Amino acid sequence: MAIQFYLNGELRQVASVAPTTTVLDYIRDHAGLTGTKEGCAEGDCGACSIVVADMFDGKPDYQAVNSCLLMLPQLDGKQVLTVEGVAGTEGRLDPVQAALVKSDGTQCGFCTPGFVMSLFALRHSEEDITDELIHDALAGNLCRCTGYRPIVEAARDSCSVAGGRELLEALAASDDYNSDGQDFFAPGSIEDLAGVCADHPGAHLLGGGTDLGILVSKERRPLKTVIHTARVPELREITEDEKSLTLGAAVTYSRALPSIKRLYPSFAAMIKRIGSRQIRNVGTIGGNIGNASPIGDTPPCLIALDATLILASKAGEREMSIEEFFLDYRKTDLQAGEFIKSIRIPKLSKDQDFRTYKISKRYDQDISAVIGAYRLEFANDKIADVRIAYGGMAATPKRAPACEAALTGQTWSADIAAAAAAQVGGDYAPISDHRASKEYRLKVAGNLFQRLYRDLSREDKTLEVMAI
Ligand SMILES: Cc1cc2nc3c(=O)[nH]c(=O)nc-3n(C[C@H](O)[C@H](O)[C@H](O)COP(=O)(O)OP(=O)(O)OC[C@H]3O[C@@H](n4cnc5c(N)ncnc54)[C@H](O)[C@@H]3O)c2cc1C
Ligand code: FES
Ligand code: FES
Structure with a gap:
């Protein structure tokens, strides 16, 4: 064709x-x-x-x-x-x-x-x-x-x-195009996508191509089989009910931003720092998760927000916590023939607050050295529940159980924020690389608790939607 x-x-x-x-x-x-x-x-x-x-x-x-x-x-x-x-x-x-x-x-x-x-x-x-x-x-x-x-x-x-x-x-x-011994499938329905994925379990799934595109642009690798997800209506859908926002895996950052900005302003401020407009116009959250990079920006946020993934294949659908999806360095629970259909993000209750901070060498167009994401729930001035996740601190984006334990049940104060910061070394053993040394990563991950404390203690919280 x-x-x-x-x-x-x-x-x-x-x-x-x-x-x-x-x-x-x-x-x-x-x-x-x-x-x-x-x-x-x-x-x-x-x-x-x-x-x-x-x-x-x-x-x-x-x-x-x-x-x-x-x-x-x-x-x-x-x-x-x-x-x-x-x-x-x-x-x-x-x-x-x-x-x-x-x-x-x-x-x-x-x-x-x-x-x-x-x-x-x-x-x-x-x-x-x-x-x-x-x-x-x-x-x-x-x-x-x-x-x-x-x-x-x-x-x-x-x-x-x-x-x-x-x-x-x-x-x-x-629906499909082939030349030079390469196949490019672009199914127009979810059934066809599941069928093509089952028939070609080793194929490369393609969302926007802002990760995969590097293989052809820079590395000049002639990929044998590519399956493009962007024509499937269910994967392009944004739906919302009382409890959650659901983003199809092929929804681009630019198209997801208005809903995310309304429901999770700090997450939206961070997404505006992913790549550039050109990248956000084609890049997808599904691709960010599928890429499974330890320094991908959205996974720590989605883990802190307690999001789930709807994974689909010819055998049907299953829903799993995004936290369990990342198994090891660039290794996920995605099975052969399976794809991410959508991401379901619980809405924040009136007692919950969510913040995320991205640390990178440049403000614009830069990959994170460290990213911290925090969802806190308050009841009578005490921290009733907390979910914290960091990227750039381990082989996968991952929660911080010791930091969470230091906060749970406590009254929010500068001392308690410092006590949580002191636990970062117990939760993570990061590596040094060209983006940051392990010492820097540990220090900055701890320091972000000061930032979090300051932001959540402001009288006018609406002032704060900036991601540093
Ligand atoms: C200049 C530049 C700047 C960037 N800046 C950032 C940044 O600041 N922060 C950041 O986190 N990332 C950044 N990235 C990386 C990239 O833009 C993101 O990871 C983006 O979200 C990838 O989405 P995509 O749709 O383009 O993925 P693709 O390239 O299409 O796919 C990425 C991976 O996910 C898999 N995949 C895609 N869709 C699915 C699916 N439905 N189910 C299962 N697997 C799937 C693919 O097979 C592939 O392995 C940058 C990239 C570039 C080129
Ligand atoms: S005018 Fe912009 S690079 Fe020369
Ligand atoms: S050549 Fe495409 S962004 Fe530089």
């Missing part, structure tokens, strides 16, 4: 390009559109940014993504714009391009196509343009020579100009 998508408004049907070809390689080498650049090939620099558009909630949704990490069949049925396609009729520059010219927002120009695409997506969003939003939209784009002031100035000048671009008619997408 062929895949099809619009590239700058022109219908492309592709039948004989290897499915693990990156979108960046396709755009430059096959389509001859060399405006889009390769800088890092691992999602860090934004030089390869393009815009992918489809309908969401009945409206056109334009999202900037890193083309270096996307596999070509991920575009099936979508509309794609590169820097060559944003100008208006008769070569009129898009307002963001014109503003970059006016503000001298470009020098060598290598980064400029990526900035144009990030700003183009921002201009087509319905968000109120503030400096905070501009910084958030540009955090995934690096410029080595111009400096960011003129670029931000161009964003201020142009991003409130209404988008106005219509989407073309929707295209059908295929």
Whole structure:
């Protein structure tokens, strides 16, 4: 079967390009559109940014993504714009391009196509343009020579100009695509997903590809069989009842953020520090869990929030505590032929509070050295229940039983927070690596109790939704 998508408004049907070809390689080498650049090939620099558009909630949704990490069949049925396609009729520059010219927002120009695409997506969003939003939209784009002031100035000048671009008619997408001895399955129903997973137990499951994409982009590994989950409606669903929020495993960070922000503001503030907008527009919580990295940001939060996973296969479904899912370094309880269907997160009761803190070398676009997550329940000023989990402190994200015991039943005070901090060494024996030494990890994990104490003791708790 062929895949099809619009590239700058022109219908492309592709039948004989290897499915693990990156979108960046396709755009430059096959389509001859060399405006889009390769800088890092691992999602860090934004030089390869393009815009992918489809309908969401009945409206056109334009999202900037890193083309270096996307596999070509991920575009099936979508509309794609590169820097060559944003100008208006008769070569009129898009307002963001014109503003970059006016503000001298470009020098060598290598980064400029990526900035144009990030700003183009921002201009087509319905968000109120503030400096905070501009910084958030540009955090995934690096410029080595111009400096960011003129670029931000161009964003201020142009991003409130209404988008106005219509989407073309929707295209059908295929359930499978193969070429060069590689198979790419993109089933459109949960039954078909279970069937394909049963038939290909050794295949690579693909959510957004912000982890898996590195294997093809950087390591150039021709993966034999890939199963993409993003077309399955149940895996893209966000549902809510009185007790919990349930996120389909293929829901992207960007689409999950509004619900998470409303129910768990500190978790949302931390998610806004995962990668960049380009990463969050395709990356999923299901992928973060499936990747099972000891420094993944969401697992400690989900463990502290007492979340469960719904795992599915041809044999049916089972629900398990996320805490039990991580068995050892990068080893999970996922069985052959099984996939994560969804993540169920209990809502906080009125007596519970949740905080999470991410420690990394940079504020934006950086992987954690340590991440701490805390859910405390208070009754008559005492800590009636507590769940604490850390990432970056062991081979898996894991709870802190000794810290929890030091807090349970106690009155919340600076001394009690310090007593909990003193137990960190009993709960964890972290390793030293290029992100942090074991001594630093232990020290900072303990120090986070001071931060937690300060935040939860503030009179106006609404002030605190920042994740440091
Ligand atoms: C530049 C950059 C910055 C990043 N920053 C951060 C960061 O700050 N914090 C952080 O935690 N991570 C970060 N990441 C890692 C990555 O973005 C996240 O882990 C993301 O959540 C992965 O989601 P995905 O859908 O892209 O996963 P994919 O790459 O599609 O998959 C990841 C793994 O999960 C498996 N998987 C996917 N879906 C399922 C499923 N439904 N069931 C079972 N297994 C499944 C895949 O087989 C694969 O092994 C970063 C990555 C990049 C490239
Ligand atoms: S080439 Fe750097 S983010 Fe894609
Ligand atoms: S203008 Fe040279 S890298 Fe940005």
